[in-house]
Amino acid sequence: MEKKHQSIIDFSSNLNDVWRLLNDKERELLRQNASIQHFKKNQIIYSEGDEPEFLMCLLKGKVKIYKEGICGRNQIIRMIKPIQYFAYRAHFAGEKYLTAAAAFESSSVCLIPIQVVEDILKHNFALCKYFIHQLSVDLGIADERTVNLTQKHIRGRLAESLVFLIDSYGLDEDSSINIYLAREDLANLSNMTTSNAIRTLSNFVTERAIALDGRKIKVIDEDKLRKISKLG
Amino acid sequence: MEKKHQSIIDFSSNLNDVWRLLNDKERELLRQNASIQHFKKNQIIYSEGDEPEFLMCLLKGKVKIYKEGICGRNQIIRMIKPIQYFAYRAHFAGEKYLTAAAAFESSSVCLIPIQVVEDILKHNFALCKYFIHQLSVDLGIADERTVNLTQKHIRGRLAESLVFLIDSYGLDEDSSINIYLAREDLANLSNMTTSNAIRTLSNFVTERAIALDGRKIKVIDEDKLRKISKLG
DNA sequence: TTAATTTTGTGCTGTATAACACTGTTGTAA
DNA sequence: TTACAACAGTGTTATACAGCACAAAATTAA
Secondary structure, X not given: OOOOXXXXXXXXXXXXXXXXXXOHHHHHHHXXXXXXXXXXXXXXXXXXXXXXXXXXXXXXXXXXXXXXXXHHOEEXXXXXXXXXXXXXXXXXXXXXXXXXXXXXXXXXXXXXXXXXXXXXXXXXXXXXXXXXXXXXXXXXXXXXXHHHHHHOOHHHHHHHHHHHHHHHHOEOOOOEEOOOOOHHHHHHHXXXXXXXXXXXXXXXXXXXXEEEEOOXXXXXXXXXXXXXXXXX | OOXXXXXXXXXXXXXXXXHHOOOHHHHHHHHHHOEEEEEOOOOEEEOOOOXXXXXXXXXXXXEEEEEEOHHXXXXXXXXXXXXXXXXXXXXXXXXXXXXXXXXXXXXXEEEEEHHHHHHHHHOOXXXXXHHHHHHHHHHHHHHHHHHHHHHOOHXXXXXXXXXXXXXXXXXXXXXXXXXXXXXXXXXXXXXXXXXXXXXXXXXXHHOOOEEEEOOEEXXXXXXXXXXXXXXX
16 A cells, blocks of 8 residues: 655644644644555555554545455445544454445545554544444444344345445435445445345336446435335 | 342352453452343343443353344344353443343343543543454454355354354263253254254254253264365 | 447346145153 | 243245356556
8 A cells, every 4th residue: 555645644634523622733743744646546445454553544435344244245344435534443343354345436534643643542532432322323323233134135135235325325316326336335334235136126227226327326206215224 | 030139249259351461350240240140941131222330240050132023033143151241242342232131041140330441441441442353353253154144055154053052162071062952942043943952953963963851952973063064 | 440348238047945734752840 | 739931942935145257348557
């Protein structure tokens, strides 16, 4: 993982949750140590087994966190949107990465050496609380997800993924989801094979819940999707 | 959830991770506010949707954390052994409980009002780190579990559960697992129906990986179990 | 342009596993 | 003892889904 250093980073543009919790000195420390790296579409950001060195913050683009499953079947664990922090779990657990991260589309990531974060944490209770909160929320999501992925039927799982994408990335003017995924990624998100993702997707078209134009998914009946997600 | 107050609790017997991180004043605060409650076999400790009020520590017994799934199919999310803390995620996430907890067997639980924990946290960085670490570890386990439960076949899932029980609760002198579960609980742990748990279990007997005597599971070939868990 | 590769879409087949029904066993209480 | 409930075990059937194989379309490369 090469690194492009840029001592002067414009943090004003990404005034975010974490930034608000810091004092001037801490902010300066970040400015001096953070760097920004750009990732091309499909480029791997870190891999399973890598040693965690950075707290990462996605500034632009979309990132997937996934695990290599049995015989190449990847499972997308969560998805990151700007401005969101990630890649810190492994370090705090004292482990290597259990997951991998890759850019869905051209993305910019801010890298903060994890030791700098540790130093700030020591004297910043608010930041501690931030991570405790964030980890707790994510753990709850993971628990929910376990049950949803194991117990819901294929329609429910796919509908759930679509609802999740709507909630995470939003809809644009013509009510199509603001992210363009390959059918395979959609399948990996919903724990099914690519063919079944395609099939089920076209069922949703027949039922007038969505309309398709290549990778563009236009949401016609969001309520219907939510209903299928809940009961399926 | 009724509460039995006991101002004087013998904490010396459960000198544990958390206790070590506190100073005298903080320990005194705990002593004055903690209470112990006993739960009978199968008694519910908290339910999905309850407001989290306490940090809990299991002193004696065994506890399951589970979620009600589709049409009564429960999924056991994790299991607690003494001395282990639990029931804090929901509060830190600012949510109600997403899971339920129940005692597998007669259990004693120490209840610490969550506000007391919050007060101590403010001035105790080590305790902050403890929770950050614990949550990070649990999140990693949850991520692993998601993939295992969705991608492994039934044999692999059951073997994994058995290995997990061995690692968590250990074997006694005659190498039988130190926990006695109903077949249904074993099924809920492994994401399968009760009949399939029974069937697969007796397959393992035929293959001389285990021996059964009622709910007692004697481990004959632990390596074999681990192999099935990994490759199944 | 052609060729090659990736992605999407469709039909068919096999199978893992859920669902159900029923019997046998054990434990508990009257 | 009997009666009843909870649990364990087994066989049978149904089905959701994976796993191909292959065609069509879209994308990229030459």
